[in-house]
């Protein structure tokens with residue numbers, strides 16, 4: 467009986483397949499699958515031009531196990547994802563912070579209406595953990611002041627316009643070099659809209675790091 471209780475309550479569950487996992491909240495099989503989603507040299511800038519962003523980085527491709535764990539964290543339960551986040555990305559973040567002299571992390575903000583939905587504000591929780599672990603300042607001085615359509619529900623040609631005037635600097639921003647934190651980058655329009663506000667507020671350099679990069683397939687039309 468003891469063993470059954472132990473298995474149910476104490477053994478961490480894999481954040482991807484929910485089978486018993488190791489201390490990093492992934493079973494061995496999903497750990498191997500997640501490694502397959504790793505971006506080669508995540509500490510090197512992505513070959514992706516994002517307006518107002520000096521350099522962008524990502525740790526995983528948004529596919530397979532990596533997309534499953536992000537979706538699970540956003541829509542179901544962020545706890546296992548956050549518990550093992552630093553195991554997954556701290557090598558990357560350490561180098562990105564050092565090589566760009568970053569003193570502040572800032573999450574891509576959500577509109578306050580999101581608090582009433584099932585969706586978790588993942589970038590906020592990620593940025594807080596990164597801030598605490600690496601001793602860099604956490605800033606929430608950029609707010610989402612207008613509710614927008616979900617980017618992935620819109621055709622590509624409407625995604626940029628959807629974000630016009632959506633973000634504003636609402637607090638004191640003391641950091642000089644800022645790393646914007648996100649969970650998924652697809653077009654880059656969202657982080658670009660945040661970076662625009664930061665640059666208008668006089669920030670010298672704006673960098674972006676995302677847990678995953680969604681490399682979209684070419685559309686048929």
Ligand SMILES: [Zn+2]
Pocket residue numbers: 480481482483484485492493494495496497
């Ligand atoms: Zn698993």
